[in-house]
Amino acid sequence: MKEKTSSSLRSGCPINVLLETLGDTWSLLIVRDLMFFGRSTYNEFLNAGEGIATNILSDRLQKLEAANLIEKRRDPADARKFIYRLTARGIDLAPMLVEMILWSARNEQTDAPKETIKAMAADRDGFVAKVRENWQAARDS
């Protein structure tokens, strides 16, 4: 596994810093699955629809965990499974993901339900707040 030490950073530009961890085609899809679709296990990510390969998924989960964006624990109900969930740093990506969704909805053809987009666009901060609440509630339970 490759290390990502702070000294290996290409620059300290905030956009670059984020991209060095999340700048690929798969990592943010995993975050999306965790944040919006309630997916939390390896097989759920694997069957998300975009067709990620098993080795790539494994690699990205490790990197996201190393970056402290997700955390991994055994499923108490089934010891074969692991449950992944977003950390505070991870859920804090919600505003960015919302803007990504809204950009695509404005500029591309997508299969996102119009009503959801409308609600999201009308009150972005409220939408993010709800996502945060759900995340918090799931943790407390």
Add this chain to the structure above:
Amino acid sequence: MKEKTSSSLRSGCPINVLLETLGDTWSLLIVRDLMFFGRSTYNEFLNAGEGIATNILSDRLQKLEAANLIEKRRDPADARKFIYRLTARGIDLAPMLVEMILWSARNEQTDAPKETIKAMAADRDGFVAKVRENWQAARDS
């Protein structure tokens, strides 16, 4: 050069749609340079600090142009140069980039000036509006 036809999409999820065009480590750095740093030529992108390779830069500029996020024209003052600029679709990425910057500022060590971040965080929509105005003004001139 490889085509990105609509049929080749892994899914119609809005996040995925955006990532299929911009989901790599370099493309958004070019957008950043255009949006925030006034860089607009090949050599300016090349010397941006992160050290992109010449062939990769060339490839990404072509892909961004093909995706209608940037456009290319000759420099009227120097026929050796090309001037790249953001399209309407491109400048519309501003809210997302602002959220990326704010996430990094909240969660990582960056070299972004604190005052700029403060202003950005206090009035994100106002900041985005200013970015848009600057872009519009540069086009009209």
Add this chain to the structure above:
DNA sequence: GCATATCGCTTGCACAATGCAAGTTAATTG
């Protein structure tokens, strides 16, 4: 007006990342 420098690339090659299929181990279900 001619040599030299600059700009925006392209090419070749070594190395790293990705995608696919198959195999592995531990835990669970029937």
Add this chain to the structure above:
DNA sequence: CAATTAACTTGCATTGTGCAAGCGATATGC
């Protein structure tokens, strides 16, 4: 207790990346 499931790992072919060098067109200096 045999078959299945979950979460991976491994091997290998293909693709992408990074670096150095080269190239054609335009501009600059003398």
